[in-house]
Amino acid sequence: MFLIGFMGAGKTTVGRLLAGRLGRPFVDLDEVIAIRAGRSIPEIFAAEGEARFRQREAEALDAASGSEAIVAVGGGAPAWGDNLARMRAAGPVIHLSADVKTLLQRLNTADGIARRPLLAGAAAAGNLPEQIAALQARRAAAYAQADLVIDTRGADPNEVAERTLAALHRAGRVQMDGMGTIERIHVSGPTPYPIVVDAGPVAEERLATALREALPGVGCLAVLTDETVARLQLPRLTPVLATRGFRPVVVAFPPGEGSKRLAMVERIACEFLTGGVDRDSALLAFGGGVVSDLGGFVAATLLRGLPWAVAPTTLLSQVDAAIGGKTGVNLPVGKNLVGAFYPPRLVYADLGTLATLPPRDRRAGLGEVVKHALLVGEDMLSLLEEHAARIAAGDPALLGTLVVRSCRYKAQVVAADPYERQRSGGRAVLNLGHTLGHAIEAATADTDEPLQHGEAVGLGLLATARISARLGLAPAQLEERLTCLLARLGLPTQLDRILNGPLRPRITAALGVDKKRIDHAIRFIALEGPGRPRVVPLDLASLLSLLQLANDATMTLEELP
Numbered sequence: 001m002f003l004i005g006f007m008g009a010g011k012t013t014v015g016r017l018l019a020g021r022l023g024r025p026f027v028d029l030d031e032v033i034a035i036r037a038g039r040s041i042p043e044i045f046a047a048e049g050e051a052r053f054r055q056r057e058a059e060a061l062d063a064a065s066g067s068e069a070i071v072a073v074g075g076g077a078p079a080w081g082d083n084l085a086r087m088r089a090a091g092p093v094i095h096l097s098a099d100v101k102t103l104l105q106r107l108n109t110a111d112g113i114a115r116r117p118l119l120a121g122a123a124a125a126g127n128l129p130e131q132i133a134a135l136q137a138r139r140a141a142a143y144a145q146a147d148l149v150i151d152t153r154g155a156d157p158n159e160v161a162e163r164t165l166a167a168l169h170r171a172g173r174v175q176m177d178g179m180g181t182i183e184r185i186h187v188s189g190p191t192p193y194p195i196v197v198d199a200g201p202v203a204e205e206r207l208a209t210a211l212r213e214a215l216p217g218v219g220c221l222a223v224l225t226d227e228t229v230a231r232l233q234l235p236r237l238t239p240v241l242a243t244r245g246f247r248p249v250v251v252a253f254p255p256g257e258g259s260k261r262l263a264m265v266e267r268i269a270c271e272f273l274t275g276g277v278d279r280d281s282a283l284l285a286f287g288g289g290v291v292s293d294l295g296g297f298v299a300a301t302l303l304r305g306l307p308w309a310v311a312p313t314t315l316l317s318q319v320d321a322a323i324g325g326k327t328g329v330n331l332p333v334g335k336n337l338v339g340a341f342y343p344p345r346l347v348y349a350d351l352g353t354l355a356t357l358p359p360r361d362r363r364a365g366l367g368e369v370v371k372h373a374l375l376v377g378e379d380m381l382s383l384l385e386e387h388a389a390r391i392a393a394g395d396p397a398l399l400g401t402l403v404v405r406s407c408r409y410k411a412q413v414v415a416a417d418p419y420e421r422q423r424s425g426g427r428a429v430l431n432l433g434h435t436l437g438h439a440i441e442a443a444t445a446d447t448d449e450p451l452q453h454g455e456a457v458g459l460g461l462l463a464t465a466r467i468s469a470r471l472g473l474a475p476a477q478l479e480e481r482l483t484c485l486l487a488r489l490g491l492p493t494q495l496d497r498i499l500n501g502p503l504r505p506r507i508t509a510a511l512g513v514d515k516k517r518i519d520h521a522i523r524f525i526a527l528e529g530p531g532r533p534r535v536v537p538l539d540l541a542s543l544l545s546l547l548q549l550a551n552d553a554t555m556t557l558e559e560l561p
C-alpha cells in the first residue's frame with residue numbers, strides 16, 4: 001500500500017498509524033534511501049543532483065513493492081519515470097491531499113523545510129507558497145491517478161487514518177467490520193474459526209454481531225468473566241448482546257491464577273445450570289488468560305460440550321492464551337495439568353481493552369510477545385528492540401502490530417498441529433520458555449513477590465537462551481541480548497537470583513511434573529537463533545546441570561542421556 005502526496009501531507013505519520021492498525025510493517029522510502037546512501041536526502045541532492053536521487057528512489061521502490069508494507073513515498077516519486085505504474089501494479093495507491101495553506105502550516109511547525117531540498121531555496125527567497133503551488137501543479141496529473149484520494153485538511157493524523165481505512169474498506173481493499181476490524185485471521189484445521197482484531201470505537205456492537213454470526217440460533221449465552229472485567233466491561237456489553245437476540249447468563253469469579261482449579265469449574269458449572277444454560281446454549285469467555293483457560297474447559301465439559309467463543313481483554317490473552325483451543329486448570333502439583341483441546345468458534349480481540357490494563361499487566365503480556373518474536377525471527381525481534389520504550393509505555397499502534405503478528409504466527413502453527421501431536425516440532429514450539437517459566441511461576445505463587453505468567457515466561461526465555469548456548473546451539477550473546485530487551489520492556493531479569501535462592505527446590509519439583517515430558521525426558525524447546533526453534537529431549541538432571549552458573553556446565557547433544 002503506497003501513500004503519495006506533497007511534503008507535509010502526513011504520509012509518514014499516517015503510514016505508521018495504518019501499519020499499526022493493519023499489522024503490517026511500515027517503510028519510509030526517504031529513510032531507506034538515506035540509509036543505503038549513507039547520507040541525508042539534502043546531502044544526496046547536493047552531491048549527486050536530483051536525477052541520481054530519483055534513480056535511488058526507484059531502486060528503493062522496487063524493494064518495497066515486494067512486501068506487505070505500508071510505504072510512504074516521496075512527494076515527487078509518482079511523477080518520475082514509471083514509478084506510479086509499478087506502485088499501482090503492486091498495491092493500492094492513496095493520495096493524501098492538502099491545500100497550500102495547510103501544507104505551509106505543517107511544514108513551518110513540524111519538520112521544517114531545511115531538510116527538503118526542493119523548498120529550501122524558495123523559503124530563503126521568500127516565495128515558498130508559489131514554489132509549493134508550482135510543484136503541486138507539476139505533479140497533479142500523477143496524483144490524480146491514485147486509487148483513493150483522502151483530503152487531510154482540518155484533520156489530525158488519527159482521523160486521516162480512520163478515513164483511509166474506511167475508504168479502503170468501501171473499495172474492498174481491506175476487510176473491516178463497521179470500520180473497526182484491522183485484521184481477520186483464519187485458523188484452519190478440523191474446526192476452523194476466525195480471529196478478529198478490532199481497534200475501532202464501540203467494539204461491543206461489532207463483537208455482538210460477530211457472535212451472532214459465529215453462534216447462529218443460540219439464545220442463552222453463558223458469559224464467563226472475572227469480577228474486575230465484569231465491573232469495567234460488562235455493563236456496556238450485556239445490553240448489546242440482548243439486541244442481537246442473546247439472553248446472557250453471567251458468572252464472574254475472583255480474578256487471578258488461584259481461580260484456575262477444579263473446584264471453581266464445579267462452582268461455575270452449577271451457576272450456569274441454575275441460570276438456565278442448556279444443550280442449546282453457548283459460552284462466551286470474556287476476559288484474560290485465566291478466563292479463556294477456564295471458560296474453554298467449562299465449555300468442553302459442561303453438558304458434554306457447548307460451542308464457545310472468546311473475547312480476550314489482556315495483551316497476554318490476545319497474543320497467546322485465547323488462540324488455539326488449549327483449555328485447562330491447575331492442580332496443586334503444577335499448571336494446566338487437567339484440560340482439553342477444544343477450539344472456539346470465534347476469537348475477538350478488542351485492542352481498546354488494552355488501555356484499561358494496569359501497566360504491570362500490560363508489560364507482563366510482553367513476555368509472550370517476546371516468545372513469539374524469537375519464534376518468528378529477526379524481523380519481529382528487531383521491531384521490539386527498536387521500539388522497546390514506546391511498546392513498554394503502551395503505544396497503541398505498536399501494540400496493535402504486535403498483536404496481529406503474534407496472532408498470525410500462532411494461527412499458522414496451530415493449524416498445522418491442532419492437537420500438539422507432532423513430536424519433532426509443530427505446536428510444541430509454542431512452549432518456548434514455558435518449561436522453566438511455568439516452574440518459576442508456580443514456585444513464586446505464594447511468596448511475597450509472586451510473578452505473573454508473562455514475567456515468568458520472560459525468565460524462562462533467558463533460561464532457554466542459556467541452555468541453548470551451553471548445548472552449542474545458540475550464540476552465547478543471545479542471553480545478554482534478551483536480558484537487555486526484557487529490561488527495556490520492564491520485565492524481570494533476575495534469573496540467577498531465583499534459580500540459586502530458596503525457591504530452587506520448588507522449581508525442581510515443578511519441573512518434575514512438566515506436562516510435556518515423555519517417559520523421563522522433557523521435550524525442551526531450545527533455540528539455534530531467532531526463528532530457529534529446536535526440540536531437544538532433556539531429562540531433569542541434564543536440564544538442571546545446564547542451568548548451573550559454572551563455566552564448565554556444558555555438554556554436547558551427543559552427551560545427553
